[in-house]
Amino acid sequence: MIQPTLDLFGTAPQHLASHTTLLQGYALPDLEPMLDALRPILRASPWRHMQTPGGLPMAVALSNCGALGWVSDEHGYRYTHTDPQTAKPWPALPPVLLDLAQRAAALAGFEHFEPDACLINHYRPGTRLSLHQDRNEQDYTQPIVSISLGLPAVFLFGGLQRSDRPLRIALNHGDVLVWGGEDRLRFHGILPIKPGVHPRLGERRINLTLRKAG
Numbered sequence: 001m002i003q004p005t006l007d008l009f010g011t012a013p014q015h016l017a018s019h020t021t022l023l024q025g026y027a028l029p030d031l032e033p034m035l036d037a038l039r040p041i042l043r044a045s046p047w048r049h050m051q052t053p054g055g056l057p058m059a060v061a062l063s064n065c066g067a068l069g070w071v072s073d074e075h076g077y078r079y080t081h082t083d084p085q086t087a088k089p090w091p092a093l094p095p096v097l098l099d100l101a102q103r104a105a106a107l108a109g110f111e112h113f114e115p116d117a118c119l120i121n122h123y124r125p126g127t128r129l130s131l132h133q134d135r136n137e138q139d140y141t142q143p144i145v146s147i148s149l150g151l152p153a154v155f156l157f158g159g160l161q162r163s164d165r166p167l168r169i170a171l172n173h174g175d176v177l178v179w180g181g182e183d184r185l186r187f188h189g190i191l192p193i194k195p196g197v198h199p200r201l202g203e204r205r206i207n208l209t210l211r212k213a214g
Helices: 026-044 093-108
Strands: 014-017 020-023 060-067 069-075 076-080 115-125 129-132 144-149 155-159 167-169 174-180 187-190 206-211
Touching: 014 206, 020 060, 020 093, 026 060, 026 093, 026 115, 060 206, 093 144, 093 174, 093 206, 144 155
Parallel strands: none
Antiparallel strands: 014 020, 020 174, 060 115, 069 076, 115 206, 129 187, 144 174, 144 206, 155 167, 155 187
């Protein structure tokens, strides 16, 4: 498992692959504004367990904010402008998230990142996310910026084939992971979340992934 090291002035960017960077603890200064921004989003669009096209419930509960939101149902995986449950536009992307994502992307070498979608995933202990590629977006030149909050997780970062052996990357509260370029379509997932209680968020992990979807 890759364990990033700290420098004397905070956390140095950890370059895990050619176009993949881990910024340990980078989101912590923005934690309270982020949580304040998430509360009205989740009131307007609560977490839900969507169904796969095959009709199975997804283990990870999710919500969305931004101009586009990711959905899964019998019609397939896709982005929509409105929440299918409410027929209303998804909640707007909060400025605090946009600013954080753009700063993190720039540190990872991706200038001019303009995300229009943020998936908000909710994990309970035991929940996992199987290896997959993010292929529903229209623009693969833009990176994905992933913000981890709450319980720690082990991120599986594979290759361009599902059979490629993945790296195991420890993600902790406040970490930001950015990947793009030739790494953009790598398979990735999350091992089952271990039982625990985070002092701020309790028995849960929240993961926000920002991307350019449209």
